[in-house]
Amino acid sequence: xxxxxxxxxxxxxxxxxxxxxxxxxxxxxxxxxxxxxxxxxxxxxxxxxxxxxxxxxxxxxxxxxxxxxxxxxxxxxxxxxxxxxxxxxxxxxxxxxxxxxxxxxxxxxxxxxxxxxxxxxxxxxxxxxxxxxxxxxxxxxxxxxxxxxxxxxxxxxxxxxxxxxxxxxxxxxxxxxxxxxxxxxxxxxxxxxxxxxxxxxxxxxxxxxxxxxxxxxxxxxxxxxxxxxxxxxxxxxxxxxxxxxxxxxxxxxxxxxxxxxxxxxxxxxxxxxxxxxxxxxxxxxxxxxxxxxxxxxxxxxxxxxxxxxxxxxxxxxxxxxxxxxxxxxxxxxxxxxxxxxxxxxxxxxxxxxxxxxxxxxxxxxxxxxxxxxxxxxxxxxxxxxxxxxxxxxxxxxxxxxxxxxxxxxxxxxxxxxxxxxxxxxxxxxxxxxxxxxxxxxxxxxxxxxxxxxxxxxxxxxxxxxxxxxxxxxxxxxxxxxxxx
Amino acid sequence: xxxxxxxxxxxxxxxxxxxxxxxxxxxxxxxxxxxxxxxxxxxxxxxxxxxxxxxxxxxxxxxxxxxxxxxxxxxxxxxxxxxxxxxxxxxxxxxxxxxxxxxxxxxxxxxxxxxxxxxxxxxxxxxxxxxxxxxxxxxxxxxxxxxxxxxxxxxxxxxxxxxxxxxxxxxxxxxxxxxxxxxxxxxxxxxxxxxxxxxxxxxxxxx
Numbered sequence: 001x002x003x004x005x006x007x008x009x010x011x012x013x014x015x016x017x018x019x020x021x022x023x024x025x026x027x028x029x030x031x032x033x034x035x036x037x038x039x040x041x042x043x044x045x046x047x048x049x050x051x052x053x054x055x056x057x058x059x060x061x062x063x064x065x066x067x068x069x070x071x072x073x074x075x076x077x078x079x080x081x082x083x084x085x086x087x088x089x090x091x092x093x094x095x096x097x098x099x100x101x102x103x104x105x106x107x108x109x110x111x112x113x114x115x116x117x118x119x120x121x122x123x124x125x126x127x128x129x130x131x132x133x134x135x136x137x138x139x140x141x142x143x144x145x146x147x148x149x150x151x152x153x154x155x156x157x158x159x160x161x162x163x164x165x166x167x168x169x170x171x172x173x174x175x176x177x178x179x180x181x182x183x184x185x186x187x188x189x190x191x192x193x194x195x196x197x198x199x200x201x202x203x204x205x206x207x208x209x210x211x212x213x214x215x216x217x218x219x220x221x222x223x224x225x226x227x228x229x230x231x232x233x234x235x236x237x238x239x240x241x242x243x244x245x246x247x248x249x250x251x252x253x254x255x256x257x258x259x260x261x262x263x264x265x266x267x268x269x270x271x272x273x274x275x276x277x278x279x280x281x282x283x284x285x286x287x288x289x290x291x292x293x294x295x296x297x298x299x300x301x302x303x304x305x306x307x308x309x310x311x312x313x314x315x316x317x318x319x320x321x322x323x324x325x326x327x328x329x330x331x332x333x334x335x336x337x338x339x340x341x342x343x344x345x346x347x348x349x350x351x352x353x354x355x356x357x358x359x360x361x362x363x364x365x366x367x368x369x370x371x372x373x374x375x376x377x378x379x380x381x382x383x384x385x386x387x388x389x390x391x392x393x394x395x396x397x398x399x400x401x402x403x404x405x406x407x408x409x410x411x412x413x414x415x416x417x418x419x420x421x422x423x424x425x426x427x428x429x430x431x432x433x434x435x436x437x438x439x440x441x442x443x444x445x446x447x448x449x450x451x452x453x454x455x456x457x458x459x460x461x462x463x464x465x466x467x468x469x470x471x472x473x474x475x476x477x478x479x480x481x482x483x484x
Numbered sequence: 485x486x487x488x489x490x491x492x493x494x495x496x497x498x499x500x501x502x503x504x505x506x507x508x509x510x511x512x513x514x515x516x517x518x519x520x521x522x523x524x525x526x527x528x529x530x531x532x533x534x535x536x537x538x539x540x541x542x543x544x545x546x547x548x549x550x551x552x553x554x555x556x557x558x559x560x561x562x563x564x565x566x567x568x569x570x571x572x573x574x575x576x577x578x579x580x581x582x583x584x585x586x587x588x589x590x591x592x593x594x595x596x597x598x599x600x601x602x603x604x605x606x607x608x609x610x611x612x613x614x615x616x617x618x619x620x621x622x623x624x625x626x627x628x629x630x631x632x633x634x635x636x637x638x639x640x641x642x643x644x645x646x647x648x649x650x651x652x653x654x655x656x657x658x659x660x661x662x663x664x665x666x667x668x669x670x671x672x673x674x675x676x677x678x679x680x681x682x683x684x685x686x687x688x689x690x691x
Contacts, residue, residue, distance in 0.1 A: 197662045
C-alpha cells in the first residue's frame with residue numbers, strides 16, 4: 001500500500017510519474033506546467049475519495065488520475081487562439097479543482113481515471129505503465145464495515161456464513177475489495193465486496209463530470225463526447241451489479257473444458273448478492289510476479305496462446321469482450337493454466353454492433369478495401385467514405401490496420417515486438433492529436449480491450465499463432481451456432 | 485389490589501409496543517399520549533405512572549435499543565479492531581437496533597438529545613448521552629489513550645454522532661449505506677483529531 005512505502009520509494013514513484021506525464025509540444029513542451037498543476041492538486045489534500053484515510057493512502061493514485069484528467073481536458077483546446085486558450089485554462093483550473101471533490105469513494109475515481117486514460121486521447125506508454133503499477137494500491141475498507149455489509153446482505157456475519165474468513169482483503173477491486181474465505185463444505189473462495197454507496201457516487205461523479213466539461217467542449221464533437229460519457233456511466237453502473245457479473249462468470253465458465261487449460265472460477269450463488277460476489281479461489285500469481293520468475297519463451301508463449309484462445313472464444317461465442325483487460329484480471333496458475341477473473345467490465349455487443357464488426361472482419365479477410373473504408377467511415381459516424389476527410393480516413397484506417405495486423409501473419413506473431421507496440425500507440429496518438437476521435441461509444445471499449453490485451457502480451461513478451469487460433473475459434477463458433 | 489411486578493412489566497412492554505406502532509404509522513408529532521393509552525387499553529392517567537411524557541416514552545425505546553446495541557457491540561468486538569474501526573462498530577451496532585424506529589426518530593432526537601439549551605431537559609435523553617459517551621471513553625482508553633479526552637473532544641464527538649443520526653434518519657439509500665460511508669469518514673476525522681492529526685497514530689497506539 002502507498003502508506004507503507006518508504007519516503008524514498010514514494011519520491012521515486014512521484015518522480016517516475018512526473019517524468020511520465022504527457023508533454024504537449026505547443027503549450028507545454030517540457031510537461032512542467034502539467035506537473036505543477038498535478039502537484040498543486042496533490043498539495044490541496046482534498047479528500048478525493050472522501051475518506052481521509054483513503055485519500056492519504058491513495059494520494060499518488062489520485063495525482064495520476066488528476067494528471068490524466070488535466071491532460072485530457074487540455075487536449076480539447078490545443079488548437080484554440082490565445083484568448084480562447086486563456087479562457088479555457090481558467091475553466092481547466094476550475095474543473096480540476098472541482099475534480100478534487102469528485103468521487104468521494106475511491107472506486108469511482110480510479111475507474112474514471114482509468115477510463116479517461118483510455119478515451120482516445122491516450123497517454124504515452126510510460127504513463128500507462130505507471131498507472132498499471134498502481135492498480136493494487138488502494139487500501140481496504142476495515143473489517144467492521146465488511147461485517148455490517150454482510151449483516152445487511154445476508155443477515156449473518158461473515159464468520160457465520162463461512163467456515164473461515166480473512167479479516168484483511170488480499171486484493172483491492174476498483175469498486176470494492178476481495179477477501180479469502182473457506183466454505184463450510186471446504187472450498188477455498190474469493191469474496192468480492194462492494195464499497196457502500198458506490199453506484200450513487202458514480203452517478204453523481206458522472207453528473208459533475210458532464211457539468212465541468214461543458215464549457216470546455218462546445219465543439220462539434222461535444223454530442224459524441226456526451227454519448228461516450230453516457231456509455232461509460234452505464235458500464236460503470238453495470239460493474240456495480242455483482243449479480244449480473246455472476247451471470248457472466250457462469251456463461252463464460254461453460255465455454256471451457258479441462259483440455260483448454262483456461263479456467264473461469266465457479267460462482268457460489270448462495271453466497272452472492274448485488275454487493276457480494278463469491279467465486280472459487282484460483283491460486284497463482286499476476287503478471288509481475290510471473291515475469292519476476294524469469295519464465296522461458298515457451299512459458300510466455302503458452303500463456304499468450306491461452307489468453308488469445310480465451311478472448312476469441314468469449315468474443316465469438318458470446319459476442320462479448322472483457323473491456324478491462326488489466327493485468328490483475330489474469331492468473332498465471334502453477335500448473336500452467338490461465339485463470340480469468342473479474343467479469344465486471346464486460347461489454348456485451350448489440351446485434352447491430354456485432355454485425356458491423358463481423359462485416360469489417362470479413363472485408364479485411366477478403367481484402368475488400370472499399371468495403372473496409374465504408375465500414376470505417378460508418379464507425380466514425382459518417383455516411384460513407386465520400387463524406388469523410390481523406391486524412392481522417394487514412395489516419396483512422398492506419399489504426400484499424402494496426403489492430404488487424406496479427407491476422408495477416410502466418411505462424412507465430414510476436415506481441416513482444418516493441419516496434420509493433422509503439423506503432424499502435426503512435427496510430428492512436430495521431431488520431432487524438434488530429435481530433436479524429438468521433439465514433440460510436442463501442443470503440444472506447446474495443447480500443448481499451450485491444451490496447452489492454454496487447455500491452456499485456458507486450459509486457460509478457462509473448463508470441464502465438466494468432467491467425468490459426470482465430471480461424472479455429474471463429475469456425476468452431478460458426479459450427480456451434482449452426483447446430484443451435 | 486397490588487399489581488405484580490410481572491403485570492407491571494407486561495403493561496410497560498405493551499405501552500412501548502403500542503407507541504412504537506403509532507409513531508411509525510401516524511408519526512411522532514401526530515400521536516397523542518391519550519391515543520397511546522387508549523390503544524394500549526389503559527386510562528391516560530395510568531399510563532403517566534409509567535411514562536410521564538411522550539418524549540420519555542420514545543426516549544425509553546431509544547435507550548433500550550442503544551443498550552442492546554452496546555451489548556451486541558461488546559459481543560462482536562474481537563480486540564483486533566483499530567480505534568476508528570471499533571468506534572464504527574459501536575455506532576453501527578446501535579443503529580442496527582434503532583432501525584425499526586427510524587421513521588419517527590428524527591423529532592424524538594431533536595427534542596431529547598439536542599445540544600441546544602432547552603426549557604425542559606429529558607432525563608432519559610441525558611442518561612442515554614452519558615451512557616453512550618462512557619462507552620466511547622472506554623473504547624478510547626482501550627486503545628491506549630489513557631489521558632481522558634477533554635470535554636471539547638467529547639463535545640465534538642457528540643456533535644458528529646448527532647449529525648450521523650440526523651443524516652441516517654433521512655438517508656434514502658439502500659440499508660442507509662451512504663450514512664455508513666459518512667460514519668467512517670466522520671470517525672476518521674475524529675480519530676485524527678484526538679491523535680493530534682497523525683493518521684497513523686490511531687493505529688500505532690492500538691493495544
